[in-house]
Amino acid sequence: MDHIPRLSDAVYVGLCHEIGSPTEVRIRREVMDIEEEVRRPVNIMRGFEQMRSGSRREGFRLRTSDEDWMCWPPGHKVICDLSQISLYRIPQHTVIFMECDDRPPGFTRLELISPSNDPIVNFSCVLMNDEFYISSTLFRDKHLQHLRSSNVFYASSFNHGPCATYVAVDKEADVAFCVQSQHWPTKALPWIQRCRQQGWLSEVVISDILRAGFHVVPIGSTPDDTMEWRISFSKAEQKLVYSMNHCQFLCYGLFKIFLKEVINFKNNTPILCSYFIKTCIFWLIQNRNSLTWSPDNLLSCFWECFKLLIHWVHIGECPNFFIPENNMFRVKVTGSVQALTFSHLFGCVSDILFLAMYLYGDCRYEHSLHYLQEEQERLSQSNTGIMYNHYAFLDRQCMTEMPLGKKLKTVVIKDITLFYKHIYIRELELEQRMSEKNNMPVLIIPPLVMLRMLFTLNHHKLRDTVRSQQSLQDLHTLLLYDSDNVPTESRDISWQILDDEPEITSDLKEFHSEPELEEEREEPEMDELELESSENLGPVYRRPYN
Template structure:
């Protein structure tokens, strides 16, 4: 067994202790899924459906893991085509039509086709060209006030979410949004790509398609107050569930490395764990020859890290479901992009030893390096 394989195996064992063993991760997910079903009917007087999202839902229990929730009025239905309106009953359902023409990929407007009894939705309406649209900006502000009425006065807007602290260094992110039971037209090519690359498998693809997607209140730029972002949070959770444990630990290792090393410098802390997750998805699907096993863990991490460097260099991070949506379009540009690339390239130049810069990762690699040294010394003495 070569040195990298030995280091990988030791890292795998160490990450199982820090991130979780296969059994621990499975139990966390089952508990989350059960709690969501049990608590659903009673949440805020049945006014909203909700879904836990983020790293805790995925099975992580890292110190900095936030509590992320998506919440939406259950009688509000988003359709992708006008013909789908026949699937719903009016006035029991409030129907909204997606309009994606002349908008950046991954974003939409919501045209209100029927009346709503939801106060936050009604007061978010804006009339334009004889049509009624729901303003994402007003919608966010309305639900921020909604939280205030329930005693959460510290909540502030952060992207599409209302964020407030629940513990030291741990925030709760509530994304008030809408849900669609369909699949967006712009993401249909993703289905064929999965069939060609054979990841995820057809069972997971079917589950994702039947689960639909969400529309969260944030535009491509702050001034676009009628734009909403298409969110695949539920689909991404199913993708993470479908990972084998080596893939999951590689994702966890990348998250820790991002927090401890890449984002430790204020001038370059522009990457988020969502970018990291997207990169791991692309590596799994594109590099079909890569072996996701414990002895290959560091090789898999290195492939993911190299893809990150390439994306920063080109300034393009394609969304996994809608590749035309470049998620670096606003954040990773100009001087910030140059600084980040130089930082990542410096780390790349150190080789896999750059992982030693993380206080959380260093102990596991140090043990493996010490083991290797002692083994070499023993072999030399025996010789």
């Protein structure tokens, strides 16, 4: 485990070269902030306001960094409450009311309260219940039409979500035509209190975010809803990224690279996007106060982010950071797409077993079983390859030469390595102590043994005696007849685990049920009568416990 901090430090240095040092990132942001302020009066005279968004505005200069813009008509003010209409002067200002009743969280309809002098806004109005509402579809399509006709450079533009996409210097660029609000949406008010309770962010940053307001972009919660608009917090998200320390920023950048180069590699229709990655980082920073965001812990932080993403894909939920009720996976990551995406993330059964172990220790037995069942199903699929090598040494040449498509379909299995400094689950605490006593820094358990053990424990905690007994029988069969997946050097601990588990089926007592572990098992002397010989299994024995 001591090599992880050194490796993390090395990765941190490499990312500083690839993504940028703290000074480089700060200068990039300041230049873009100044450029935006200088251009703002000129843009208003031309009839629009704009701001950069996306990766470049956040401070990245990766090869895949996108060029995103947001544009909106000046003088058009979105209000969240009708009482806010008194803050504006009509007809100098066009007032638009957000109608969120009976809308999915994070979405709204826009009612035009006062006349607009913008021809596209007027063209997009639809009469409903004697009131004028702005159609998101008409607004988006009309802006695309206007963009195409404005310059031959934009002639090939096309709609992509709420944006108009065009190609600029061999890269795609997005421009979102939208409307702005200088208030804060009612649905996002709990976010303010959450930030103060969790200690991220400072009051200065929170106040700055609230003053900046939000935008509403022309896209509905479903493709066929032509009147809905989505609440966008792009300006607030930019300030959140600015408030990250450099290790957090680099972890975010590493995650973006991993998404592009591994998860979505050669995928023309990727399911997961960088916005999900950013949301994952935000939630982790806010909720995991115990996580140390430092260069020597960079890889551990990345792994925590990745585990959270896996968990979200598995349960089909990606809560918006500002309005958690808005599940951003609701339409895109469901059904077979969700199952396929989950099966593609990491591909290592052993890592998923750690996640299942964590959920078991957190008393989330049903969730733990879900992960175990998913992995068991993957192992049983005939079209899935299995790569196993004891003590975690994989055939690197084989994996390097293997096409990515085959890699993603290959289940990698490696031994479960438990370090004695950490108690993973209470049921293995004594085994870890004995490993330490015998000057062994780690306790190594074959992955399929751990899989069966966790099945047994979870079923027992849920008082499912039948399935608990069946899992024990499966473990016993595995040890007797599967010498490939339970090597000779691992059979001692494997039989010891099996010997512990009959307590569940015989008297339904929990493993090592003493509240305080006062005594450790003594290493018993082997009696010849206790030895069992098998041509395939090698010498194995069952330990009698005091």
